[in-house]
Amino acid sequence: MSQYVAGIDLGGTNIAAILMDAAGQTRGWATWPTEAGSGPAGVIERIIALIKFIMDQNGITEQQLRGIGLGVPGLVNSREGKSVFSPNLPGWRDIPVAEMVGREIGVPLIIDNDVRMAAWGEKLLGAGRGWEDVICLTLGTGIGSGIFIKGKMFKGRDESAGEIGHVTVEKDGPRCSCGNYGCLEMYASGRGIVRQAREALERGSSSMLLELAGGNAGSITAATVCQAAVKGDRLARQVMEKTALYLGIALAGLANILNPQRIVLGGGVMGAGELLLEPVRRVVRERAMPLNREVEIVAAELGERAGAIGAAALARQEFILEEGRTKWTW
Ligand SMILES: [Zn+2]
Numbered sequence: 001m002s003q004y005v006a007g008i009d010l011g012g013t014n015i016a017a018i019l020m021d022a023a024g025q026t027r028g029w030a031t032w033p034t035e036a037g038s039g040p041a042g043v044i045e046r047i048i049a050l051i052k053f054i055m056d057q058n059g060i061t062e063q064q065l066r067g068i069g070l071g072v073p074g075l076v077n078s079r080e081g082k083s084v085f086s087p088n089l090p091g092w093r094d095i096p097v098a099e100m101v102g103r104e105i106g107v108p109l110i111i112d113n114d115v116r117m118a119a120w121g122e123k124l125l126g127a128g129r130g131w132e133d134v135i136c137l138t139l140g141t142g143i144g145s146g147i148f149i150k151g152k153m154f155k156g157r158d159e160s161a162g163e164i165g166h167v168t169v170e171k172d173g174p175r176c177s178c179g180n181y182g183c184l185e186m187y188a189s190g191r192g193i194v195r196q197a198r199e200a201l202e203r204g205s206s207s208m209l210l211e212l213a214g215g216n217a218g219s220i221t222a223a224t225v226c227q228a229a230v231k232g233d234r235l236a237r238q239v240m241e242k243t244a245l246y247l248g249i250a251l252a253g254l255a256n257i258l259n260p261q262r263i264v265l266g267g268g269v270m271g272a273g274e275l276l277l278e279p280v281r282r283v284v285r286e287r288a289m290p291l292n293r294e295v296e297i298v299a300a301e302l303g304e305r306a307g308a309i310g311a312a313a314l315a316r317q318e319f320i321l322e323e324g325r326t327k328w329t330w
Contacts (some may be wrong), residue, residue, distance in 0.1 A: 001319050004060050005311025006051050008070045009305075010043070010116055012036055012088030016305065017050045017059055020312035022320050024125055028058040031307070039091045040083075047131070048104045064089045067319030067328070068109040069311030070118030072097060077159060078112045081330050099330035105156035110279045110318055114307050116153065116162075119146020121284040121310025122264045123153075124317060126301040133260045137164060139269035143185045147258065164254065165189060169246040189270055190222035196239045226272040243269075244276055248283020254322075255284060255292040266300025273299065 002021060009016040011034060022065040032050050034043055047070070055065065074086030081098025083089075102109040112120075119128075119136035123146070128134040134148045147154045150271060155161050165185035166178050172183020175196070186192045188240030198217055209228050213219040228236035251263055270276065277299060285293045302309050318326060 001064060003066045003128065004064050004070045005066050005312050005315035005319055006054065007117075007308045007310065007315060008047055008051065008068065009117065009307030009311060010047065010070065010072050010089075011114070011307075012073065013046060014310040015043075015050055017054050018305070018308045019054050019060060020316055022316070024313065024316060026312075027060075028054045030054050030057070034089075036089050040089070040095045040097075042135075044095075044097060044100045047101055049264070051101075051105060061216045062106065065105070065107050067107050067116065067315045068105065069313070069315030069318075070101065070102065070109060070111045071084045071114035071307045071311045072111055073114045074113060075160065076113045077114075078155075081109070081111055081328070089191040094293050100330070108319055109330060110315055110328045112311075112314070113144075113159075115144030116146045116155075117308075117314065118144075118266065118302070118306035118308040119148075119153070120308065120314045121266075121302045121306040122146075122266065122300050123148050123310075124313040125309060126306065127163075127264045127298050128262055131271045133258065133264045134264060135254060135258065135260050136264040136266065138300075138306075139188055139190070139265060139267035141190045141268075143189045143267075145179065149258070155216065164250060167250050167253070168293070169249050174251065184246055184250045188243050188250075188269065189288075193222040193225050193239060193243055193269065194220055196242060197236065200235050200239065205235045209236060222269055223271055226275070229272065229275055239277060240272060240275060244279035245283055247276075248280045251280065251286060251295075251297065252284045252293070255288045258293055259292055263295055263297045264300050265297065266302070266306060270299055302310075306323035 007018045014031045016031045072083045075084040083095045086092035098109045098111045122128045122136045128166040132151045136146045138144045145164045147162050166183045169184050170182035187312040212224050225236050229240045
C-alpha cells in the first residue's frame with residue numbers, strides 16, 4: 001500500500017496543502033482562502049476540510065495517510081503542538097492546533113513555524129539537500145530563518161532562535177518593530193528595501209522607480225526596486241548594493257559563529273537573483289574568517305510552495321522514513 005503525508009502552510013490570506021508520496025514526490029496541490037476572520041475554530045475546520053479535499057481529489061484513503069506536517073505563522077510551541085501567538089491571524093493565542101487537527105483526521109501531526117517549515121523544505125528537498133550544517137534564510141516582508149546543525153534544526157530555549165533579521169547591522173540605524181535600532185530587517189527585507197528606496201526618492205534622487213510604480217511612491221515594492229536595478233537604474237542599484245552589504249555583514253558573522261556548509265537564501269527579495277547574490281558573496285569573502293568565507297551561498301529552489309513542501313517533507317521524514325520514532329500523536 002502506497003504511503004502518503006500531507007503538508008499544510010497556513011498563511012494570513014491562503015492555506016496551501018500538498019500531498020507527498022514516500023519517495024518525496026508531490027502528488028496533489030491546492031490552496032484555499034484562509035478566511036482568518038472566522039477565528040481559530042473556523043480556520044482549523046477549513047484546514048481539516050482542505051486535507052480531506054486533496055485526499056479525495058487524489059484518491060488517497062485514510063489508511064494511506066501516515067501523518068501531517070503543519071506550518072503556522074508566528075510563535076509556535078512545537079513540543080506541545082500549540083500556536084502561541086500569530087499576529088496575522090485574529091484570535092490565535094495558545095491554540096492547541098495539532099490536537100484539534102490530529103484528533104479529527106486520526107493521524108500523527110507535527111507543527112512548526114511557517115518559515116521553519118520552508119527551511120525544512122530546502123534542507124530536505126531543495127538547495128540544502130545532502131548537507132548537514134545549513135542555514136536557510138527567507139527574505140520576505142520580514143526575515144526568518146532555519147538553522148540546521150548536524151542535520152537537526154536548532155530552536156533554542158523558547159523556540160525563538162534564528163532571528164537573524166534582528167541582528168544589529170547599523171548602530172544608528174532606523175528603529176525596528178522589535179524596539180532595537182538598525183536591525184538587518186530594516187535593510188534586507190522587502191519592507192527594508194522599499195523604505196530605503198522611498199527615502200532616497202524623498203532626498204530628491206532621480207530614478208525610474210516612480211514611473212515603474214505608476215507615479216505613486218506608495219506603490220513601490222521590493223519587486224519594483226529589483227526590476228529597476230536590473231534595468232540599470234542608479235538609485236535602485238545603490239539600494240540593492242546597500243542591502244547586499246548589510247546582508248553580507250550579517251552572514252559573515254553567522255558563518256564565523258556556525259561554520260556552515262551552505263547558506264540558502266529564499267523569499268520574494270531573492271527575485272533579484274545574482275544581482276543580490278553576487279555582492280553578498282563578495283562581502284562575505286571580504287569579512288568572514290578565512291575558512292568560513294568558503295561557505296557556499298546559493299538561491300533557494302522551492303519557490304512559494306516551500307512552506308507546504310517543507311511541512312510535508314518533515315512529516316515524511318518523521319512518519320514514513322523514521323516510522324514515527326518520535327510520537328507526535330495528539
Ligand atoms: Zn528588529
